[in-house]
Amino acid sequence: MIGGGLIYAIAGAILFSLGLYGLVVHPHLMRKLIAFNITGSGVFLVLVGLPQRMAGTPPDRVSEALVLTGIVVAVSATAFGLALVRRFYDLTGKTRLPNDPRPEP
Numbered sequence: 752m753i754g755g756g757l758i759y760a761i762a763g764a765i766l767f768s769l770g771l772y773g774l775v776v777h778p779h780l781m782r783k784l785i786a787f788n789i790t791g792s793g794v795f796l797v798l799v800g801l802p803q804r805m806a807g808t809p810p811d812r813v814s815e816a817l818v819l820t821g822i823v824v825a826v827s828a829t830a831f832g833l834a835l836v837r838r839f840y841d842l843t844g845k846t847r848l849p850n851d852p853r854p855e856p
Contacts (some may be wrong), residue, residue, distance in 0.1 A: 756799075759796050761800075763792075767794060767797070770788070770790030779846050780839065787832070
């Protein structure tokens with residue numbers, strides 16, 4: 752049977768893959784920012800899931816501290832990304848980067 756930590760790690764790998772796919776495929780800047788956050792959540796799940804050992808052993812506090820610090824940084828980076836997307840929209844009126852070859856809808 753699969754342990755609880757491995758389930759978190761597998762779910763994190765799936766989230767990371769979905770976020771990376773969304774980051775590459777979607778041209779809209781807000782969708783890219785959301786996909787980037789999903790990718791980060793996948794990394795956090797992997798960092799929490801992999802160090803867990805058998806029942807009865809203490810959890811790894813270093814990985815928990817890294818994840819907590821990462822969450823704080825991710826919230827700050829998301830706020831900064833939202834501000835950049837808003838500023839870009841105010842300056843250009845578009846929500847896509849200028850070198851994107853796909854046509855506007």
